[in-house]
Amino acid sequence: MVELTWHGELDENEIAEVQALMAGAADVDGTAPLSEHVLMHLRHGGDAEALHLVARDGDALVAFAHLDATDPVAGGAGELVVHPDRRRHGLGEQVVQALLDRMASAGSPAGGRLRLWAHGGHPGAAALAERHGFTRTRTLWQMRRSLLAPLAAPEFPEGVRLRPFVVGRDEPEFLRVNNAAFDWHPEQGGWDVDRMKLREAEPWFDPAGFLLAVDGDDRLLGFHWTKVHGASAGEHSHEPIGEVYVLGVDPAVRGMHLGKALTLAGLRHLRDRGLNQVMLYVEADNEAAIRVYEDLQFTHWDTDVSYVR
Template identity: 55%
Template sequence: MIIGTRVQCGLSTSVDGVVLREWRDVLDSDRSAEVVGLIDAAVAEDRVSPVSDHVRLRLRPDAPAAPESSRHLLVRDDDGRLAGYAHLEPGAEGSPAVAELVVHPELRRRGFGAELVAGLVELAPGPDALRVWSHGGHPGAARLAERHGFRQVRALWRMRREFDEPLPEASLPEGVRLRPFVVGRDEAAVVEVNNRAFSWHPEQGGWDVADVRAREAESWFDPAGFLLAVREDPDGGERLLGYHWTKVHAGEEPIGEVYVLGVDPDAQGGGLGKALTLAGLRHLRAAGLPAVMLYVESDNEPAIAVYRRLGFRHWDTDVQYARSSEQ
């Protein structure tokens, strides 16, 4: 469905043959399926997803309402085949827009990546107000970034731990117990703790209940692997102190993930984070998975040190590029 005058469709001859470059506010089911197919082809070729879970959620027909200026860019070759896709989402007030893009593996090194970048630059709020992710630090993305004047401003590590080594022990603080997430009851409490724990984080810190419910609809969601640390109140209620939301990636090599680990700032410093981490790891190991991974900012040295002590090692890196003077 094309929405209003904000949709742009145009022709470009900067690639081999005539190319249709098409901006859309909303993707209909056919176009969404095309994009998902393109992404899946890239995953099969590169062994890493070219877009985040956040973008995949935007491709679902029942996705939460996107920000007003969120856009989808589709680029086709002269046979009408979908050659590339980019997603552009505005940042918070005063922050740059953030984009993710992918080119079909069979159509790389033919200029479609450059076409996507050119479209993103045109629609961004300004020449210095755009950041672009490269998941897995693909060398083709590095070449494209250099060619268009982008430089690395952020790196997100993926760390991995095999389950063939024993897990250390850790105890919950006194008076705290673990229980699984209950769909329809715990969303608001999780959002409150999440936004307090990640108030500093550009992607994680502004969730609402719709964000949680959207992930509940994903095929990987399992409430049994969504562990909540609660303290019972004298009146019989309970207070959520933190949570460990685990995830299982299906595929040729199923692997677990520390999806989100959040601890309320008022409950930090007493060992709850470590106990929650290990509880989630034990849950994933009990599911028969061979290994687990997590994401961490490359400059978060205290967190990296903690994860190394738990047996995690650097696996690969997602890189964010920008055409600005920001660090």
């Protein structure tokens, strides 16, 4: 019999179990079942109102969900993963219902509103959301391209140079440009030093792959922060893949057209690391950005969908 329990925090052994569950699901589905936000909360803690739902059959972890109920306007945000061997037996239904019940009892100003992310556009997730009355509210595209194909050399305007990020020195300038460039973005905007430091402590962080475009006074104009998935043990069994993790340009200098040059510089860095593929995420309705990436030979690979009820 499966037992579902809520937890404010998980211990090291429980976190390792969740990571193993995620890796197993990623191997089957070809995409990570939970977002970076959930992983960061698991490893480092987070808001007191964020909770973990653990489903066990005896001692075996068979499903996991994360619920962030800290947004009083948009409502709760949930993500879940079910063990591949335990799907299509109603366990996902139990987990979603538990998330809905928790939000309904929380007394949130959002009135029990719940958003759920389905990574990889899994048809089972779409059917599950439909059965529970959820509707699509946001769609992200994952795009990929081969790094074995030719890459043009980046061309920066005169007076602009490229250098790597320096830990302990460049955080304020990065936060200034990032928060200006992404003031509209629900995840990337509003960063602070603490959020930055958490990512610097992650095993994948590599300042050599965090490229900054600066002017003659070393003022930051734009950046391309790259990431490598699969380089650490236990992530998944597929070959490592690079990511255009965050690419931003100071809105004050957008007329300099730095985006393409920064993108190419990051792709060449990932290729020089010996990677064969690179991925990125983009809002599905951002037609201008998609055209830019298509011009750089990226193609649509997968879809993440946010549902709301």
